[in-house]
Amino acid sequence: MAVQPCGGVKSAARRPIIQAVSIVNVFLLIALAASLLALLALRRRAARTRRDLRSLLATTSELRHLADHDALTGLPNRRRFEQDLARHLAHVRRYGPEGAALVLDLDCFKPVNDTFGHAAGDRLLARVASVLRERLRATDVVARLGGDEFAVLLPRVDRAGAAAVARSLVETVRAEALTADARGVTISIGVIAFADCEATVPASVLAAADLAMYDAKAAGGDGWAFYAEARVTASAAPAPAPAPATARHLPAVAVT
Numbered sequence: 001m002a003v004q005p006c007g008g009v010k011s012a013a014r015r016p017i018i019q020a021v022s023i024v025n026v027f028l029l030i031a032l033a034a035s036l037l038a039l040l041a042l043r044r045r046a047a048r049t050r051r052d053l054r055s056l057l058a059t060t061s062e063l064r065h066l067a068d069h070d071a072l073t074g075l076p077n078r079r080r081f082e083q084d085l086a087r088h089l090a091h092v093r094r095y096g097p098e099g100a101a102l103v104l105d106l107d108c109f110k111p112v113n114d115t116f117g118h119a120a121g122d123r124l125l126a127r128v129a130s131v132l133r134e135r136l137r138a139t140d141v142v143a144r145l146g147g148d149e150f151a152v153l154l155p156r157v158d159r160a161g162a163a164a165v166a167r168s169l170v171e172t173v174r175a176e177a178l179t180a181d182a183r184g185v186t187i188s189i190g191v192i193a194f195a196d197c198e199a200t201v202p203a204s205v206l207a208a209a210d211l212a213m214y215d216a217k218a219a220g221g222d223g224w225a226f227y228a229e230a231r232v233t234a235s236a237a238p239a240p241a242p243a244p245a246t247a248r249h250l251p252a253v254a255v256t
Contacts, residue, residue, distance in 0.1 A: 070144040072122055073129035081143035081151050082202040088155050089200060097195040099155040100162035103209035104132075104169065106148040107186040107221035124182055131176050135168060151206065159193045159226075166191050166224035174222060186222035188213050196228045 068080040076084070088099060106128065113121040125148060132142045132150060141153040152169075154162055166189045177185040190213025192205060199205045208227045215225035 073126050073144050075129050075133070075150075076141065076143040078143065078145045081141065081145070081153070082206075084141045085153055085202040085205060088153060089202065089205070091155075092194050093200070099153065100157055100159070100191055100193045101205050101209050102152040102154070102162070102166060102169075103145070103190045103206060103213045104150040104152065105188050105213055105217070107188055107217065108184045109148040112182055112185060124185065127176065128173060131172055132169065135172055136165075151209070159195065162191050162193055163224070163226075170223060188216040188221045189224035190214070190216060190227065191224055192227040196226070
């Protein structure tokens with residue numbers, strides 16, 4: 001009977017071990033590959049999640065902006081203005097009266113819409129909003145309340161300062177209307193200095209400024225009036241009386 005060499009016995013004994021190790025290595029490689037694939041999938045999912053989150057944040061920010069701003073002019077709307085005004089009134093209650101609020105309304109705006117259409121009226125409103133923004137300081141607040149009515153909060157002025165701002169805005173809008181070929185369009189402003197009133201809520205402040213604005217209109221427009229004075233106290237800036245606002249005084253040129 002032939003005797004097998006010792007080396008053959010050892011090789012035969014190692015063969016199952018080698019096979020087992022090979023099988024384990026294959027499983028390890030498969031597991032590693034699966035882990036890498038899962039990691040790549042997670043990274044792709046995380047990237048999509050980050051993109052979705054950025055998109056959601058951008059959408060939320062846009063919706064918040066739209067909720068607080070006028071779509072035509074880009075100015076804060078009435079809701080946002082009343083919030084800013086409420087914060088200033090809280091400041092006034094704590095530290096004393098300071099600042100003023102203005103309500104502005106365009107004179108003779110209706111003929112622009114009636115003669116040239118609402119698109120021309122919208123362009124004029126957008127231009128007036130731009131002029132107001134340019135003429136006021138960064139710390140002031142200007143808003144569109146609706147229609148052709150605007151509002152301004154001047155947090156750091158006294159009565160004389162508020163009058164100076166009102167005069168400047170009246171003169172600027174008058175000049176801008178001539179440049180924009182919308183002759184006859186001016187502005188009336190009602191001014192309420194917080195030192196002159198005891199209003200504690202935004203609605204009362206706006207109502208008082210609105211009354212003063214109608215005083216300015218009753219005095220001929222193209223001027224301003226303070227609340228808490230005689231009913232007709234318009235302090236119109238010196239200028240030639242505007243022509244009657246009829247269609248014939250509004251050239252058929254698009255407002256830019």
